[in-house]
Amino acid sequence: MLFSTPVLTHDDERVVAGIEAMRHELRHQLRSTPTRWTEGLRKFLTADAVAASNSIEGFQVSTVDAEDLMTGERDVEVSEVNREETLAYQRMMTYIQTLQDATDFRYDKGLLNGLHWMLQGHHHSGRRPAGQWRKGPVYVTDPRDRSIAAYTGPDAAEVPGLMAELVDWLNTDDGSHPLIRAAMAHLHLVSVRPWADGNGRMSRSLQTLMIAREGMLAPEFSSIEAWLGRPGNTWEYYRELGLRGSHYLPDQNVSGWIRFNLIAYHQQAQTVQGRFDRSRAIWGILSEFAESTAADQRIVSALHDVAMFGRVRRSRYENAEGLSLQQAQRDLRELVAAGVLTPVGRTRARAYLAGPRFPERALEVARTPMTLTQPY
Template sequence: MHYDVIQVGAELARAHRAQGVVEGKLAGLGFEQRLELAAEAWSQDAVATAAIEGERINLTAVRSSVARRLGVGNQDGANAPRNVEGLLDIMDDAVLQRAAPLSHERLCAWQAALFPTGYSGMTKILVGAYREHAEPMQVVSGGFGRERVHYEAPSSAHVPAEMQQFLDWFNATTEHDSLVKAALAHLWFETIHPFEDGNGRVGRVLIDLVLARENGEISRLIRTSQRLLDKRRDYYEQLERAQHGDLDVTAWVLWFVEQVRVSCEEASGVMDAALATALFWMNHQDKVLTTRQRKVVKLLLDAGPHGFEGGMNTRKYESVGGTSRATASRELIELEDMGILGRVGAGRSTRYYLTIPGWGPAGTVSSTTPPPPEPAPDARPSYRR
């Protein structure tokens, strides 16, 4: 496989700048905040890599397991199923044991962890070993009678030799940039397709391993699988084109590096919200809130800059806080008077937003934001929707 270094170079530079921004912003967060962000990113990425394969796993159970592993957040939730714990095990191994060489045994252990019962759904499969069946290994989509073969992998007889060549390359020091190596490693592994099942998930953990070798545990914050899930159709199409074309994989590498860059930019946005949250609590540390008020404020903070659609109103506060309409109205006004919430609209259209710059619509009014001056008698007033 080869690629055009000049074409890829510009996108690599952008991706590495985005990585640097993530590292810089991370330095401004406290240890607990870093762990909380890493835990959420890891949880979301685990759910995403399973979802790419059409498997739905419970995010709440994943969060509890990740919290116990990192020693942060709510660690008292339900245990995840064994196969989900296995997925978290191999994702953790890729980060914590990033310096260890990749081997046949390690890869086979990863795949076995995904199928602790020896079954994929209702089908018994070979686990902890490369495929051995005589039939061609095909990547297929579509229902029965409408199947489409996207790719046919090398025969099982050739897999051990192909994998040895892959491992020799992966463990050797190469001239490739780390992001390029991640792109090539994922493509090469998926092309060999060495296991009866689990190749996609194991192949994406290889991406985690390469990024962890470059960035350490910071790599947990970069949700590459989430991005690949968001671009799932493009992801499959790009892989298919690279597998069916000649040995020039420039288009695949360019596309992959772009996805990592976007993942870094999204992680940067998450950290912006975390920094804003930390500054918000620091600015309001002297305020005395009721349990309900603190719950509502935390809900708004957790939703992020654009996450709580329509803002907070009396009806929503009443539902979230489990209180009366009168109490909800009074406590919202108290939060406004404290400068914690800003108000938009009036009457039944009144909505409240956190007084964090950029987190509410234009025109938010609060005790920290004075209302606009009254227009002069001859002036035509302007209105905002």
């Protein structure tokens, strides 16, 4: 037995309409905007989702470091464990992104276990198998006292039947709004906890996949994983799941879970729109700066990274603009000589920060915090 999808209240429907309006507007803006600068935003949002979802499980890597790792940088100062978890999550998320418009798509046991192997294969062992249902009990321990089980998953013997029911549900349109179905899928999977480990990240990833399959926006613009990874929101996330009880109790009203997710969708949509607007404004400022200094417009992508994310690496600039190693090095040396950038770190791990002559207006725009509204 799975949880029943609750009937939306008038306030819920109003919030859903607001989310849809924001998503439609962002979709229109993305389609009418050159991809030259939106590509960087896409990569940042993907890295933000990966870093945030991993942080919920205790793997701490900054979004900027996660992005460097995901673009192939080797000299990133993170632990080997955090490196492995970041790259594993990236592989799974990359595959999820490719499934956005896959034809003849169906959910099945093989897909879910395959995604789990991508995430947890490097931990595979007889005691904690990856890519297959668990064979023993699973617990979520209380963060304040690891000797206390805050939640105990269903008996392992029940897992195959519950997952077969979930797969059938995933492949059947019950008429619910796609965002509501995605939230319910998250709750179903995180409550069944079919694997020995990785259930939280798999549940959040399934929600992202379902939103992506809905077709409105690419998954990097749709995921709420970054929102869930903010410290205060993570606490609320655990609290909301805790309200479901210490054991699997699907015969209950989960309206609170739906409301929580609608707040997440709404505020993440606000956040993405804010990042989009900020990114576009900064790109315009830096384009004017490049023109006023008779510099090649390609340097804008390097300066844009510095303004938006705090730094740029040579390899990232080289890849973004399709430059040779020598061209990228020359551009960055000239920007350093002009006082626009300041290098930090060793040769291979070198990054470039804003120098004393970096356009101050771009930094002011980047540093101005956005305000999020509470949709209820």
